[in-house]
Each structure stands twice: as structure tokens, then as C-alpha cells.
């Protein structure tokens with residue numbers, strides 16, 4: 283199977299869906315943030331603090347290029363990866379790009395207790411989240427081959443829906 287690339291705002295559930303897809307459909311899950319943090323030997327907030335956002339974005343691009351040589355992956359991208367045009371081109375060469383969406387209220391509930399997302403610093407509230415989401419919406423939608431709303435759905439339900447949509451595209 284070609285790779286599946288999950289994109290979307292922080293807290294939409296990309297990592298959870300990647301894990302579930304990997305068990306349900308025998309794919310290998312790749313969590314980009316985790317791979318990058320492991321290689322740099324630093325947490326994502328520390329990479330942002332030490333080297334800045336552009337440096338981090340460059341690492342995302344390099345990793346997407348590298349992953350093209352593998353198959354049967356479900357790649358969970360960091361929430362900002364699809365904002366760079368070059369990354370979107372690399373994602374398309376990996377396989378199908380799947381945008382997961384959720385309402386700002388649902389996202390807030392999922393991110394409110396963690397401090398590992400430097401981009402949300404100073405705007406970790408429903409209004410701040412919804413403003414940033416609006417700024418990013420156009421780029422996310424332009425990158426996506428498939429869009430799936432995740433509000434009030436379980437992970438297995440989302441995975442089944444995603445698999446079905448992928449099959450429909452193959453027909």
C-alpha cells in the first residue's frame with residue numbers, strides 16, 4: 283500500500299489515528315515529531331527555543347523526502363508541516379494526503395493540559411485556536427486528497443471511514 287499522510291491542526295488526533303491504522307490495517311506508523319525529537323536529542327519546544335521554527339520546518343521537509351523510499355507507512359505529520367509548499371509536494375509523492383479536522387472546542391479540550399506545543403503559546407484558548415485554524419484552513423484544504431471530520435467519532439470509526447474513502451478513490 284502507498285503511504286498515507288495525515289495532516290491537520292494540533293490535537294485533531296493524527297497520532298491516535300496513525301496508531302489505530304497501523305494495528306487495523308497492518309501498516310507502520312511514523313510519528314514525525316517523535317522521529318525529529320529523537321534524532322535531535324531534544325523535545326520539540328527545545329528545538330524551537332534553541333534553533334527557531336524555520337530550522338524545525340527544514341527537518342520536517344528532510345524527513346518527508348526520506349520517507350518516500352518506504353511503503354505501507356501511515357505518517358502522522360506535525361500540524362505545521364502542510365503549510366510549506368515543498369512539503370505538500372513531498373507528501374503527494376508519498377501517497378494520499380488525509381486532512382483530519384475537529385472543532386476548536388474539541389481541540390481545546392485535547393490540548394489544554396499539555397505544554398509541548400510552542401505554536402499555541404499565548405493562544406491556548408478557543409478563540410486563539412480558532413483564529414490560527416482559520417489562518418491555516420486554506421493551505422490544509424488545498425493539500426488534502428481526503429478530508430475527514432473527527433468530532434464525536436471513535437478512532438476505529440475514523441479509521442474505517444478513511445479506509446473506505448481510500449478504496450473509493452482506487453475504483
Ligand code: S3P
Pocket residue numbers: 290291292293296315326359360361362363398399400401
Ligand atoms: C506544530 C504542531 C506540532 C509540532 C510543532 C508545531 C504546528 O505537532 O510539530 O509543535 O505548527 O502546528 P502536532 O500537530 O502533532 O501537535
